[in-house]
Amino acid sequence: MSGTERMMTPSLRKQHERCADCGIRNRAVCSYCGPQELGLLDTIKFYRSYDPGQEIVAAGEQTDFLGSVVEGVVSLSKTMPDGRRQMVGLMFASDFVGRPMRPIAPYDAVAVTPVRLCLFNRGRFERLLKDTPVLEKRLLEMTLDELDAARDWMLLLGRKSAREKIASFLAILARRAASADNVDADDGFFFDLPLTREQMADYLGLTIETVSRQITALKKDGVVEFPDARRCRVPDFVALLDAAGEDSDGGMID
Amino acid sequence: MSGTERMMTPSLRKQHERCADCGIRNRAVCSYCGPQELGLLDTIKFYRSYDPGQEIVAAGEQTDFLGSVVEGVVSLSKTMPDGRRQMVGLMFASDFVGRPMRPIAPYDAVAVTPVRLCLFNRGRFERLLKDTPVLEKRLLEMTLDELDAARDWMLLLGRKSAREKIASFLAILARRAASADNVDADDGFFFDLPLTREQMADYLGLTIETVSRQITALKKDGVVEFPDARRCRVPDFVALLDAAGEDSDGGMID
DNA sequence: GGTTCTCATTGACGCAAATCAAGTGGGAAC
């Protein structure tokens, strides 16, 4: 059985109902609409937009809000005193940004693409959290998911070669696209590459030059194609997982 | 003002009350005794011991228990198909092991030193969790702390040199020792080094040879001393932070 | 059209850490 066939299981094709309140695709996953029945948070929410490259919060800054990514991509990154930078989080639509009970941000949050956030007043949100165990449980689940992602990322940073890092990153994006969109896997996986080379380098613990070289190499080997500058096609997902140094079994199973 | 002086603030010297039920030093931090007043979990807890090197759970295995580390050190690590290994977690006394609502372990958990765990039946613990928001909140806090640690670790893995990695790791242990024990900072910081070179290499994304060489170099530079094979002394914490590539301001402030 | 951005690619070179390979020291068993 080929990996392409595997990826066409119904669980990957399911369409999510879009949340009417905040625009997030999967209402059940939306961090504030999901947990409660009829918009408990409606009275304290507001929206804010950011341009690509715009700083949302700086490391060490006090934040008076928490929220969800409605659309766009947000990066979280840490910077060393001498300027070396490492991305430590990459948030997409429906991801929760900001840490309850932790008003000081330990990293910079920057808009990668045009971003729209749905925000809540921190104090009011935390008070609501106290009386809404189901919301707390949702946050715990999301935090556990982030921790899982962080640990996979640590394996990538500590033990993978530059080529494997790039392939792993593309596999993450391909997986995301496969579970979010209605994919026609017969023709491979298409997805947008929202990051610049520099941002990818920050994500992967590499330099832009190495990122560029390894992408060129993967193209040469037919593992990925770039029909458009910012659009990527993966003809064979199993080949990509192989290049990522990952077990091809279970890659798309949920 | 020197960094050594800074580290003698009262908050670093405070002694914690030891939990009478499970032996964990700080009862307020103990993941199950802390949240409720009189041992709600007492009826479902049991203890288990492990020898150094002994596997607690294997990646992919289903776990029927959750719990706290009572004493000893537990490592969590991921292994690639070809055998490359990266540690992704290091748990000490009072840390929570196992993930609620996630019965399949995504990594190996191994006893580094002799370990004693206080365990709870998973099903019963999760049922209790549902009715005990304060316990859930405690778990959320601990998960957020782990996520913070994971993100610092990602910066280490992605951007630090071998020397900086070693120094950072020793600084983490020194900080732990300083906040847990009654430290006499006048004579520097003493702490045990519970890991072998191989385990340190797995933690830091290095090889044993590189770990060995960099420790030798740090000894030669007077940043650390090893009066005993497994005992470490840091004469000047600021010098260690400097070698770690970290800002020496705020290193020990909580 | 040209100029000036920014982002990406490609090449030449150097170095830090991995790899390969001995060699050391210390503790346990006998």
Added chain:
DNA sequence: GTTCCCACTTGATTTGCGTCAATGAGAACC
């Protein structure tokens, strides 16, 4: 004592990635 075993150290060599530098390709603007 001797032997074995293990963790650790040290040295020689290789290599993957970083660094430095030049070039290319669009997009925005005058």
